[in-house]
Amino acid sequence: MSAEQHDRTPWTRERVLDAMRGRLTVSCQAYPGEPLRDPRTTAQMARAVVAGGAAAVRVQGLDDVAAVVAAVDVPVVGLWKDGDGGVFITPTLRHAVAVADAGAHVVALDGTRRPRPDGLTLAETVARLRETTDALVMADCGSLDDALAAQDAGVDLLGTTLSGYTGERPRTDGPDLALVDEMVAGCTLPVVVEGRVHTPAQAAEAMAHGAFAVCVGTAITHPTTLTSWFVDAVAPPV
Numbered sequence: 491m492s493a494e495q496h497d498r499t500p501w502t503r504e505r506v507l508d509a510m511r512g513r514l515t516v517s518c519q520a521y522p523g524e525p526l527r528d529p530r531t532t533a534q535m536a537r538a539v540v541a542g543g544a545a546a547v548r549v550q551g552l553d554d555v556a557a558v559v560a561a562v563d564v565p566v567v568g569l570w571k572d573g574d575g576g577v578f579i580t581p582t583l584r585h586a587v588a589v590a591d592a593g594a595h596v597v598a599l600d601g602t603r604r605p606r607p608d609g610l611t612l613a614e615t616v617a618r619l620r621e622t623t624d625a626l627v628m629a630d631c632g633s634l635d636d637a638l639a640a641q642d643a644g645v646d647l648l649g650t651t652l653s654g655y656t657g658e659r660p661r662t663d664g665p666d667l668a669l670v671d672e673m674v675a676g677c678t679l680p681v682v683v684e685g686r687v688h689t690p691a692q693a694a695e696a697m698a699h700g701a702f703a704v705c706v707g708t709a710i711t712h713p714t715t716l717t718s719w720f721v722d723a724v725a726p727p728v
């Protein structure tokens with residue numbers, strides 16, 4: 491099927507989960523002020539990773555989500571980052587509804603136990619989001635306690651996305667496999683291993699620890715960081 495001939499089979503919840511199960515999701519994000527920060531570029535990047543076998547893509551920003559949904563025939567995990575401290579990944583119900591309205595098949599949101607800027611609980615956010623969309627909900631968690639609370643709040647997928655970024659757990663060099671073990675043992679929902687998966691071996695290890703899926707961002711789609719790894723290897727900082 492060419493890029494112009496899209497498969498219009500609806501992405502039911504079951505079909506989204508089937509597509510992601512046991513496979514790689516790739517996060518395609520550029521950060522504010524960066525050269526690749528453009529929805530058209532994100533869509534091209536998404537097509538490139540799908541050509542490489544990505545089963546789903548994760549995309550930040552409403553324009554990027556809409557552009558990528560139009561460009562690829564895989565599920566799109568959408569989020570809206572607002573701010574850069576505290577609760578910033580799809581922080582409020584308004585953000586979550588907007589991400590779903592942009593076409594995301596999965597809405598990723600902050601799944602921590604921290605107070606949300608709009609004063610709603612995560613459970614209230616999920617319940618009200620479900621009144622407007624059939625999109626799945628992925629909770630980006632930073633600890634087992636986050637994951638257990640998010641599961642009780644009614645989300646569909648649990649991510650390790652925020653491990654090492656909320657102060658509850660150390661920022662491990664690679665994925666937080668100890669947290670993966672805790673979540674796989676302690677939760678019934680699917681666990682997406684995301685965050686600092688930097689090599690294929692680490693991705694395989696995450697799957698061996700019981701991941702439902704693995705999501706890789708930086709190591710595939712962030713050339714500035716990748717370049718810095720090589721720069722430091724060639725001429726180590728003194």
Ligand SMILES: CC(=O)N[C@H](C=O)[C@@H](O)[C@H](O)[C@H](O)COP(=O)(O)O
Pocket residue numbers: 517519569579651652655684685686687705706707708709
């Ligand atoms: C903590 C946070 O803001 N994580 C963000 C969530 O969308 C992204 O900046 C990450 O790139 C993404 O989670 C994938 O992780 P990694 O780039 O380490 O493979």
